[in-house]
Amino acid sequence: MDDQPRLMHAHAAVGMSGHPGLSQHIQDNTGATDGDGRKQDIGDILQQIMTITDQSLDEAQARKHALNCHRMKPALFNVLCDVKEKTVLSIRGAQEEESPDAQLMRLDNMLLAEGVSGPEKGGPDNSAEHSDYRAKLTQIRQIYHTELEKYEQACNEFTTHVMNLLREQSRTRPISPKEIERMVNIIHRKFSSIQMQLKQSTCEAVMILRSRFLDARRKRRNFNKQATEILNEYFYSHLSNPYPSEEAKEELAKKCSITMSQFSAGHCGGVHVSNWFGNKRIRYKKNIGKFQEEANIYAARTAVSAASVSAHGSQTNSPSTPNSAGSAGSFNMSNSGDLFMSVQSLNGDSYQSSQVGANVQSQVDTLRHVISQTGGYSDGLAANQMYSPQGINANGGWQDPTTPSSVTSPTEGPGSVHSDTSN
DNA sequence: AGACATGATTGAAG
DNA sequence: CTTCAATCATGTCT
Secondary structure, three states, rough: OOOOHHHHHHOOOOOOOOHHHHHHHHHHHHOOOOOHHHHHHHHHHHHHHHHHOOHHHHHHOOOOOOOHHHOOOOHHHHHHHHHHHHHHHHOOOOOOOOOHHHHHHHHHOOOHHHOOOOOOOOOOOOHHHHHHHHHHHHHHHHHHHHHHHHHHHHHHHHHHHHHHHHHHHHHOOOOHHHHHHHHHHHHHHHHHHHHHHHHHHHHHHHHHHHHHHHOOOOOOOOOHHHHHHHHHHHHHHHHOOOOOOOHHHHHHHHHHHOOOOOOOOOOOOHHHHHHHHHHHHHHHHHHHHHHHHHHHHHHHHHHHHHHHHOOOOOOOOOOOOOOHHHOOOEEEEHHHHHHHHHHHHOOOOOOHHHHOOOHHHHHHHHHHHHHHHHHHOOHHHHHHHHHHOOOOOOOOOOOOOOOOOOOEOOOOOOOHHHHHHOO
């Protein structure tokens, strides 16, 4: 024990020479009056630190306490912190990551958009339609939030724990507040990367859910009978030009209660009507014979209602007339006069004289069917020939397929009806 | 289970 | 943009 001072001195000398800034630092902190005595002090302390692990626990505790209370302790602590800081920085260098903020932001945005994060989405959706989807989404939402909370809590707990630990250790090790702060940052980064994983998998789950529930193709719903009837009524009563305008489509959609398309924002039921008419046209044209019966049924039905309307001498639709979409100005019948004449000359009926424009087209179509059905054409083929060519040209398309739904209806020439029916 | 019906999608054409 | 034609994918009937 009595040779320690000498040894310490040597140690101190080595230590000091290794760190040129050390003496300066200490001098700053102590006022630097008596040079040699100070050196001895420092050497003393350093030696004690070096040998602390060789001592018994109790002894070490006592020494530790003594060291903590030593007047040179703050200065030494600062120096060591400084040295460590420089070493650590040089090792770590500029490998600070480039922050995955962009990705995190995207995930956040998506979760927000999907209604997972952010306020609960209580849109005016018809809940019956996607209740299943919403239930699952709520489930995901709940899991997400619980997990997020859990992570947050764990992060906070861990951070506090580490901070306490470091603070405690800073009594014996050179740990500066700056370093603690850095450590906290590291922890936060780690946890946020875990959080990102959570967000990522949540996004994936939502995507899968979406594709399963909201992909209309997968979840195809047939229109109900009434909707099909309404659409068919329109189709067969506008057989010569079955291209409803946008307004007509919307109206039909409304009448048919076709509203399931909230998920593809921008358009509503009209799209389904368009699809329906597209399919109908193509399938009708492909196999007219197959639709013969159907056509007759609807033709007869519309004829009856049309007749009853005109019999009342009224322009308003009778309640039993479901084809109002084709009337009441849904279409601009600029050439209704021609058609009207055609019909007149066609069957010589006089009751139509009371009709003006609107209903003419549907009646033309309708009457054709009635005629074909009842006018002595018992032969189905003949009947087919009777009305199938109307509007369908030699190429197998309805006339003017480019802009059929614009402004005016049938560009059907004045002679077309005659030629069609001039058997 | 298989056939058929039917709403939706896709790509070309205009 | 719309429509057509082919096709897909699902619903429904047998």
